Amino acid sequence: MEHLANAAHNQSSVISRIKDLVEKQLNLCVSCGTCRKSCTVLPRLRAEYATARGRLALVDAFIKGEISYSRRLREAFEQCTLCGFCTEACPNHVDPEGVLSISRALVIKPGIIEKGVSMLLSHRKGLNLTALAARLALMLLPFAEKWKKIPSFIPLVGGRIVPAVKMPPQELRQKTYQGYNPRGPRVLFFPGCFVDYAFHNQYLSALKALAWICSEIHTPRNLPCCGLPSLEMGDAGAAHRQASVISRTALELNVDAVVVICGSCGSMFRKVYPLLDPAFERFSQKVKDISELLIEHRNLLRGREKKWGRRIKVCYHHCCHLKRGMGVYSEPEELIQLNPEVEYEELDFPDRCCGFGGTMYVKYASLADEIVSDKVEDIVKHNPDYLALGCPGCLMHIQGALLSKGCTTRCIHPVELIA
Numbered sequence: 001m002e003h004l005a006n007a008a009h010n011q012s013s014v015i016s017r018i019k020d021l022v023e024k025q026l027n028l029c030v031s032c033g034t035c036r037k038s039c040t041v042l043p044r045l046r047a048e049y050a051t052a053r054g055r056l057a058l059v060d061a062f063i064k065g066e067i068s069y070s071r072r073l074r075e076a077f078e079q080c081t082l083c084g085f086c087t088e089a090c091p092n093h094v095d096p097e098g099v100l101s102i103s104r105a106l107v108i109k110p111g112i113i114e115k116g117v118s119m120l121l122s123h124r125k126g127l128n129l130t131a132l133a134a135r136l137a138l139m140l141l142p143f144a145e146k147w148k149k150i151p152s153f154i155p156l157v158g159g160r161i162v163p164a165v166k167m168p169p170q171e172l173r174q175k176t177y178q179g180y181n182p183r184g185p186r187v188l189f190f191p192g193c194f195v196d197y198a199f200h201n202q203y204l205s206a207l208k209a210l211a212w213i214c215s216e217i218h219t220p221r222n223l224p225c226c227g228l229p230s231l232e233m234g235d236a237g238a239a240h241r242q243a244s245v246i247s248r249t250a251l252e253l254n255v256d257a258v259v260v261i262c263g264s265c266g267s268m269f270r271k272v273y274p275l276l277d278p279a280f281e282r283f284s285q286k287v288k289d290i291s292e293l294l295i296e297h298r299n300l301l302r303g304r305e306k307k308w309g310r311r312i313k314v315c316y317h318h319c320c321h322l323k324r325g326m327g328v329y330s331e332p333e334e335l336i337q338l339n340p341e342v343e344y345e346e347l348d349f350p351d352r353c354c355g356f357g358g359t360m361y362v363k364y365a366s367l368a369d370e371i372v373s374d375k376v377e378d379i380v381k382h383n384p385d386y387l388a389l390g391c392p393g394c395l396m397h398i399q400g401a402l403l404s405k406g407c408t409t410r411c412i413h414p415v416e417l418i419a
């Protein structure tokens, strides 16, 4: 009972903090509409509610009690990819993307399913259980395809690839790894759910590269999800609880940096945690994308780069959360070009949003697919051997779209080109 009371208190204090922040941002907005011009979804949805300005007006009306919870309101927020172009465009220094991200806690009322998923994501045992359930669901894919109304948290969407979910192998289950550089930083490496349970090649490459520059790499096996999915589903209390566990662990270990390999986890840590609670600021300041840390220590990478035995043509996709969320854009490109066998070519529109957007990919598949088609056209035109990108969600979405076009380009993380 006490636990439930604490959770309810926690949820209401997070909500009131979010409300204050949102109100401050709304006061800065002059409704000029500049943010409309670069919106990823506006050209597809062609409606004011689909713009940052429209959504800010909706949240304003919601806070003032002029509108209440509804399916349409929820859809308006879920159909935003959180690409951040509106924040980049706003001349008044409003951060619409940040507001739209945390406002989901106000305007979306999580149902039983969302609450259940959040609970699973909040504990390591729950994550393991989710991974096993996902694996089972994937085995049933041909059968399940017939059932279009399967709850949206199971990623069974027609014509798409989904990662082969599996438990991490034994070699990835250690709590600490010793690095080769005794004077190097001590870090906590946070792989994120996708890399932990599906993209093990990325995990192995990251550990290998980190070992070259670090003295110690901590990979605690008791951490929950970063909290982004819970926040997207409107469960701010769960997101805050997950943030508390991760932040406390990192601070207790007293590491020099918290290293991420997924731009979405990174953006959640660096940008959204302090919005949820200023107490997370100290943790957030320690967060680095792996490309940032590796480039800081680039001298230790020279001569150790992965040998491909041939020239490989590589393009890079700037994931929105990594570029506009974390502010990381030059380091991944530099990292890729450290490998002398790489022939780097820039896409025509390297930072165009792919349309993944988390909930968007699962619940609004046709909209997400429409958005990714422009990205695919750009990649097909350049036809690289590899498309490097720093977010597993975008990777899954773009790789699926490329495969369905018969394109042989393979998507990988920049660190896989090096280690």
Ligand code: SF4
Binding pocket: 028, 029, 030, 031, 032, 033, 034, 035, 036, 052, 053, 089, 090, 091, 092, 093, 094, 096
């Ligand atoms: S968020 Fe910024 S760009 Fe958009 S309407 Fe408000 S002031 Fe204008």
Ligand code: SF4
Binding pocket: 038, 039, 040, 041, 042, 050, 051, 052, 079, 080, 081, 082, 083, 084, 085, 086, 087, 096, 097, 100
């Ligand atoms: S985050 Fe992107 S999709 Fe959402 S309103 Fe802003 S520009 Fe549009």
